[in-house]
Amino acid sequence: MAPLLSIDNLRTYFFLDEGTVRAVDGVHLEIPQGKTVAIVGESGCGKSVTAFSILRLISPPGQIVSGQIVLHGEGNDVILTDLEDEGTAIRQIRGKEISMIFQEPMTSLSPVHAVGDQIMEAVRLHTQMKKSEAKAHAIRMMERVGIPNAPARFNQYPHEMSGGLRQRAIIAMALSCQPSLLIADEPTTALDVTIQAQILELMRDLQAEFGMSILLITHDLGIVAEMADRVAVMYLGRIVEEANVEQIFTQPQHPYTRALLQSIPGRGVQPGGRLKVIAGSVPDPFQRISGCPFHPRCEEAIPEMCDQGDPPGSVEILPRQRTACMVRREYHTSLR
């Protein structure tokens, strides 16, 4: 299927006094039309920065230093990375073609504006609707995302709503202009488990209804299993493995992916056995590691192969499964 969005060799760096943080360092990713792609990885590996880069929300000291992000529309492609900073073009894509929802429903809405007004603002910005129409539309959206008593809730302030309701309002806001891509950056991390399930179900329903693609950023492999069609595993600013969701869970290739899977309870672990913790910790962000970035923590690393030269590129070592690991690549070529 034709991709909706393709990211090619994206590099986004933060230039700080202490040094340069290579938050995203050569990411390739395609988001197919109408599907859900999940990005997983440890905290600080660059998931959010990737998402912000798509919407061009990176501001100094951060900068997209290279790479291309293309939004494939009907007939015409827009190269997002070439658009003028904060210009009209990118602003018309934000909220209309691509929307984003954030991790913290508590702080994602302005505390001094009524929730309904904030939803309506997106509608008014991107459509020709008059105020009354926009309001009606906003209330319809609020009803659609399951906010009870929407007309009354329209005038409420964020702090008068529970976290779950707020996140619903944010989803209503994000979807009010029917975007073709929804970026959800850890949409449920701050919510409790039952609400989490409701919100995820809502997102699935809305996807079925509106047909948008979703880029889902999460820590939670359970959510990945439930929601995603494709999964990208990220480590230190790179995607180390990308595959369909079943492949990730049944035949993980990259040692990092496997370590991730072993660290969740109930999977590959005997009841009563110990969870496996990934050895070592995330290297400091200013450091550059030669060879494979994961080799200092990797159990399978082979000296003189993994710790030298450029980081390994991502190669399709199994059908539809791309992995950036030299050991695995060698292994599979030797099998052939």
Add this chain to the structure above:
Amino acid sequence: MSHLILHRLLWMIPTLLVISIISFAIIQLPPGDYLTSYISALEETGETVDAQEVEALRKRYNLDAPIYVQYVKWAGGLLHGDLGMSFEWNRPVKQLIGERILLTTIISVVTLLFTWAVAIPIGIYSAVKQYSWGDHLFTFVGFIGLATPNFLLALICMYIGYSVFGMSAGGLFSPEYQNAAWSVGKFTDLLSHLWIPVIVIGTAGTAGLIRVMRGNLLDELHKQYVMTARAKGVPRLKLLLKYPVRVALNPLISTVGWVLPGIVSGAVITAVVLGLPTTGPLLLRALMNQDMYLAGSMVMMLSTLTVIGTLISDLLLLWLDPRIRYEGRER
């Protein structure tokens, strides 16, 4: 919420009562009273003082009664709007203050407006362009403004007004309007003199406000909701003014209530140096001469202003910030 307001209003009563007691006590602190210092001053110049006359004066001003009686009489008078008599001027305190209150208010309000008009745009600029050349400049100038004692500024402005603009040093009016009745001419004359006290009194406040505005806005700029609005496609300037600036302004707007009395009392020193016909110099003289009722009533008045101002500030904040409004309702 009305419950909250009522609570606050009721709480004002004991507060003011305690304040009046403390004010009176402070005024009573120095040994002796107005008459004793008056008499010793007269005796120094060699004049004789008629003991009987002194006795009569003492009676008239209740100085012979025990302190608590004096207090009760004074406080009782306050309740009826009677602020007592001034020894030195031999006139009711109310009249003396009344004459000066208009100019005091004008200066304070203009100063407040000046402070805001200058500080808020600069604060926004400094926050948005954090660490830029302009931010550093404003920060530096602001620090100097905070560090410079008011009287120095007053002297410098007076000197500039005098040597560059040929204005009479000090005061709010040119000599020809000094005692004239109010007219358009007098008013424009006032305006042309007003800039000195306004700059002098306002500078420190402006510098402080710039720092506060900058700090508040910096806190807000990095909040998630700003990013949400940006991700919605809101244009940059609109985004800035509608979201973070609006939130950052809340605490400032709500300070109006206590900033105003603050200006009134803070301007005392400036007013003395500039020789302004406002309440400040009156208070200073009264304190120095132990003009008990004048000083006591003025301290009381300024404190009452502060108490009321604080109440207004709290109510404003309640009205402006839905978060606090909500908590108030919860209680």
Add this chain to the structure above:
Amino acid sequence: MIIPWITHRRWNTDNADDTDLETRTDHPPPSESPDLDAEMADTELYTASQWQLMWWKFRKHKLAVGASMVIFALYGLAVFCEFLAPYPLMYRDTAYAYAPPQRLHFFADDGFHPWPFVYRLRGERHPETLRKFYAEDTSQRYPLRLLVRGEPYRFWGLFQTDLHLLGVDPGGTLFLLGTDSMGRDMLSRIIYGARISLTIGLVGVTLSFILGLTIGVLSGYYGGWVDNLVQRAIEILRSFPSIPLWMALSAALPGSWSPLQIYMGITVVLSLIGWTGLARQVRGKILSLREEDFATAALLAGASKWRIMWRHLLPSFMSHIIVSITLAVPGMILGETALSFLGLGLRPPITSWGVLLKEAQNVQAVAFQPWLLTPVIFVILTVLAFNFMGDGLRDAADPYAR
């Protein structure tokens, strides 16, 4: 679902917390025989690293480091003022009233002199206006001398000496900042004034610090009616406008008091309002810290309340307190200056910068003897330095600062 990798933090500054967390999970809360000493040792380690961190961050703040050096130098002036000032405090020479600052010369007709000198100062009267003015008598030079014998004084009131850091040979004058109406050297008086002006800030702040800390701790820790009473008292105290209150209280200081008593009185007056802010901060902090785990853990371990307070709560709050005191000093110094300037504060013979400035109260002074305003430069310098240092400390103390 708890996934271990979430707990990895990004920044080093968080490590302190992390270690804390780990040690706690490693040893479950002791129930009967508390391992108190180990617990205390942990705290020590934790605070030590906190100070260390603060110091590292502070060092990077160039402006703040510069400001602290300025403050250090100013206090140096205050401590050694007798030796550093060219003239003793009360030395006067009426022949040189209102003399303008004397210039240090490096050049003369005969070329460049690496060691500066001053010319003799000659007072003259204008033939028509009869105004006194001063001219340099270029025929007589007095080179600047280090460690000269000059007017006698008692160093720290302990022993008699006449050694001055700077001076000129007998017969010459060294008025680098001019003289006042009685022919007293401004520079010397400013240096002496530093002793009063700078200590009044410190003593005042110490006083408010002791008051604020004690009352805040009591209020926060005991809560209940104590807290209520303290809060009401603070509210009422804050309802007083500070400047009129200062004025009223200073005016109430009896004229018969000795200089030292007046000095103490003014300090007390200045710190009367200052403590309330600190008390509130301390109280708030204690209320919130009290909820936090480590206090509870220590309580479980059987430590007494007071012990917890001193060993756990205060160290973690100390940096904030230091910041607020640093930022309170300039307010006190400005307050003293203003009060003395109005004639309500210190009075001669005590010499503070404010007292010195009282002479420059009118426009005439600005126009004809602008050097009388030089003390204000020192006031501004001090206030700026304290503000910059406070800012640097605040940034250093805040682990989450950008």
